[in-house]
Amino acid sequence: MKKLYIGLLLASGLFTASAQNYEFQDVIDLDRLPVISQDITGTCWSFSTSSFLESEIIRLTGKEIDLSEMYQARTTYPLKAENYVMRQGKANFSEGALAHDVMNSITKFGLVPNSVFNGLNDGESKHNHTEMVSVLEAMLKTYAENPGRKLSTNWKQAIHAVLDIYLGSIPTKFEYEGKNYTPKSFAEFAKIKPENYVTLTSFTHEENYKPFILNIPDNFSNGSMYNLPLDEFIANIDNALANGYSLSLDCDVSEATFSGKYGIAFIPEKEEDVKTGLGEIITEKNITPEFRQQEYENLSTTDDHLMHIVGKVKDQKGNMYYKVKNSWGTDEKKVANGGYVYMSVAYMKLKAISVLVHKDGILKETKKKLGL
Template sequence: MNRITSFLLSALLLVSCSMPWGKQQDEKRKPRKFTTEVMLRYTPVKDQGRSPLCWAYSMLATIETEHIMMGDSVNLSIDYVTRKLLAEQARCHFLSRGYDRVTLRGTMPLLLRLLNEYGAMPYDSYNNPSINYNSIAKRIGVLSNTSVDMSQLAARAERLFDERIGALPKKVYMLGAEYTPEEFAHSVCMRSEYMAMTSFTHHPFGDSFVLEVPDNYSDEFFYNVPIDVMMKRIERSIRRGHPVCWEGDISENGFSFAHGIADLPNDRPCTQQERQKAFETRRTTDDHCMTLIGIAHDQNGRRYYIAKNSWGTDNPYGGFMYVSENYIRLKTIAIVVKSI
């Protein structure tokens, strides 16, 4: 791979999760009409900006909808989780002498692990929508390379976070009760409540394995099932009031944020073998995460899943997207669902 090709590939990976492809490239058109069958409740649509934090936004949105459907009012802080992620990565980068990179990328189960280890905060307690996390991540790498020991690095990183993001509250207050961040996180989400699933034939069905995609640097495990089983699980979860965190490919021409639609040119069900071939030949890539919170159908009766995105509200459906069932079937890399 020459230097120019390597640079272009790196640039593509950077924007894949953060750049609203259709929003940048397509002109808006009249919205298509859909009939909603199921629509779960949700917190306001957020905007991740140019950060590649879609995996964290979508998993937090999944937890939020899960609680709202149970009657709780929960809106979680992305900034708290990202701060803890960067502090952890500063430590790993220092101890590995730069071998472990500082990155904002990840997969959905990583968010569950961060909540379990470091806790959570409500959105209103700790949020700063104007942060450039890409810049902070670069600065963390510099601090790691120039610190003489762990204590110095930790102190310098905390000062950076306080200056750029804001000082952390010492306690979490919710509905008149006081929590530590860890206590609050465990009150809204236990890691064991969720299952990460995928569907590929290069590992046996019924087993869990570390999914081989670039963003899974934390070696998260995914339970492998046939695609028909996964599709039934997605539909059953939503119809029972449980959102689904979705991770998959958005590089298809039929994926347009500006139009609020994702479908395939030849929108037909794919086979398990076709899914595998698209993955192995890199026609299905791990680009983006969203939260599936509804089911609808178009005027021809074709099923679509309603996805809550994290690119703001500037599209015909207020930031939501209608993703065809066949798009989900072919282009899904993985999902996280409530263990029901």
């Protein structure tokens, strides 16, 4: 996964568009907790999916629970490390992962609130995983190369020790609002059942209505997703939102037309509108399944960043946009819309890799076709 905080750098200082002319109005605005920052980490997958789960907990229980993003990272890193070592270095090891990896973590390790595990050492107020990841990469390279020709039995404990030092040890029991929990019993308390969530996508190189494994670098766990025709993929996103279900989104944000600074994402019909569209409404390109597939196969569309779709807005001409909660903070000098990006339908059609959603948010006819 690309360094996700580069997105902010890419969006800042490159464009000279005047003050925005867009006028946005909320159409659907689902419950969620405030925007926060992933800081200098590549853990957008955990921030976005944890935000998604916070909204699910509100929907299911009415409770607002600030979940620990770093607990899911702490429990997932050893799995990524094992995958890398046992494949003798011929696999991806990075800060990145996907939404289904959070669900896998919940199945094995449960959930904890941020007040119990925040992944920060004493005196720290911001996450910075640069040093930790460099140390882990060096260790894993040594284990994969196996200079002693026989890997010792200590390497897993060594990885856990490093993670304990930088992020903290995995809690086994804790108290929350006067009651005692384990991570698994807390997940039950929050009514989060991983088996109720599915990943949807749309590509033409695989059969529709069947699960398949998408070949992208961060899919280290070989998670499968259901393939849909493009229009049906979008229709299911719309159906979920219309019925109160938010979605976790995996998306390409490496385009000049995705801007956290301006809070907008679009696909212009004309190249000369790349800058213009940052501040005013432009005509967008018609996105076909064939063009979407082409951009994926030529690596113009890549797996960059995960965010949380929480609603819809419309501009003054009635054009619809998805309201996407980002994890780049709320600093007005760096991001617009309080940390939200308004993503056009064209951008969603072309650049969305996949979405994670509760199966009850899926269209009935689609669920039937998928056998859910």
